[in-house]
Amino acid sequence: MKIKEVQTELVPIALKTPFKTALREVQTLDVVRVKIYLDNGIVGVGEAAPTPAITGDTQESIWHDITQCYRPYLSGRELSHPINMLTELKELVPHATSAKAAIDIAVFDALAKQAQQPLYQYLGGKQASLQTDYTISIGSKEKMVADAQGYVKQGFTELKVKMGLDDPEVEVAKLKAMNQALDGKIQFRIDANQGWEPREAVEIIQSWKGLPIQFIEQPVKAHDLDGLAFVTKNSTFPIMADESLYNLADAQALIQHKACHMFNLKLMKTAGIQGALEIFQLAQKEQIPCMMGSMIEGYGGMAAAVHFAAGMNTLAYNDLDVPFMWKLTEQAKKQMGFTISKNTLTLSNQAGVGIWLEEGRA
Numbered sequence: 437m438k439i440k441e442v443q444t445e446l447v448p449i450a451l452k453t454p455f456k457t458a459l460r461e462v463q464t465l466d467v468v469r470v471k472i473y474l475d476n477g478i479v480g481v482g483e484a485a486p487t488p489a490i491t492g493d494t495q496e497s498i499w500h501d502i503t504q505c506y507r508p509y510l511s512g513r514e515l516s517h518p519i520n521m522l523t524e525l526k527e528l529v530p531h532a533t534s535a536k537a538a539i540d541i542a543v544f545d546a547l548a549k550q551a552q553q554p555l556y557q558y559l560g561g562k563q564a565s566l567q568t569d570y571t572i573s574i575g576s577k578e579k580m581v582a583d584a585q586g587y588v589k590q591g592f593t594e595l596k597v598k599m600g601l602d603d604p605e606v607e608v609a610k611l612k613a614m615n616q617a618l619d620g621k622i623q624f625r626i627d628a629n630q631g632w633e634p635r636e637a638v639e640i641i642q643s644w645k646g647l648p649i650q651f652i653e654q655p656v657k658a659h660d661l662d663g664l665a666f667v668t669k670n671s672t673f674p675i676m677a678d679e680s681l682y683n684l685a686d687a688q689a690l691i692q693h694k695a696c697h698m699f700n701l702k703l704m705k706t707a708g709i710q711g712a713l714e715i716f717q718l719a720q721k722e723q724i725p726c727m728m729g730s731m732i733e734g735y736g737g738m739a740a741a742v743h744f745a746a747g748m749n750t751l752a753y754n755d756l757d758v759p760f761m762w763k764l765t766e767q768a769k770k771q772m773g774f775t776i777s778k779n780t781l782t783l784s785n786q787a788g789v790g791i792w793l794e795e796g797r798a
């Protein structure tokens with residue numbers, strides 16, 4: 437399988453309501469789609485979602501890196517040793533994990549298509565369906581309580597709650613109010629998106645003692661591993677690393693510093709499936725539970741994340757709620773490669789990532 441051509445295009449994705457965290461607010465987005473045309477007729481499809489506040493990658497930088505740096509490198513390459521190729525690709529441009537993820541997903545899509553298997557099966561997965569939590573955006577206490585009740589009514593049994601912008605007593609009160617409104621029946625995942633200082637984080641976490649909390653995600657700044665270790669040591673709930681974890685070296689550093697109990701994997705951070713696999717394998721060895729997460733992404737990026745999660749069989753948690761935030765047009769339903777209902781995502785049995793292309797050459 438030789439690469440003939442690499443094409444990029446922007447795909448607009450509309451959200452039902454804006455998404456707000458301690459780092460950013462997203463209303464609509466354009467994702468960068470990559471199509472790798474192979475000489476046997478297979479088209480590998482991948483996508484990157486720009487998240488400047490997190491990865492530092494903008495739509496322009498992703499477009500530039502793919503068209504100017506990766507495209508010339510990929511043209512004419514043989515896909516028989518994809519891992520070597522993806523490793524070389526990482527060295528071409530520093531960072532730029534989103535652009536690399538788009539290429540990596542397209543390569544894995546092509547490999548799974550060649551094997552005539554859906555990507556999750558190609559990765560060893562057994563089940564086409566999985567369940568996700570739903571994320572409550574930052575808002576007033578009353579709005580967050582109402583949102584939580586609404587999503588539980590829709591069928592979600594676990595809620596992820598965005599925090600990190602308010603004073604500690606407000607953060608504490610918000611979660612207590614949500615828990616009370618839901619009669620203590622729902623499991624919470626808290627994500628501070630680096631919004632707290634280490635001592636403040638410990639104070640907030642101690643005030644939540646006894647609440648149904650599965651874990652606390654990224655309480656402090658990404659690079660403050662000592663601060664993260666301090667919170668981890670003093671927390672009654674497990675601490676999960678997100679913005680502190682991009683690659684295998686980060687995972688090793690987190691383990692060495694005893695800086696967290698759990699990992700959050702996202703393809704846009706790990707530069708795609710190969711990077712996520714490396715971290716997951718280390719996590720399995722070290723008995724560190726992992727969650728599959730995502731940025732606010734488009735059809736291809738989400739489908740790849742769902743395939744990865746299903747492909748690993750033993751992931752502890754899934755935070756793959758973005759498809760429930762899309763405006764589900766007929767076009768979207770046709771393209772996205774999986775279906776959603778209540779809190780469940782079900783992958784199609786199409787080979788590869790399952791994204792439907794206009795040109796029908798997938």
Ligand SMILES: [Mg+2]
Binds near residue numbers: 627679
């Ligand atoms: Mg997070």
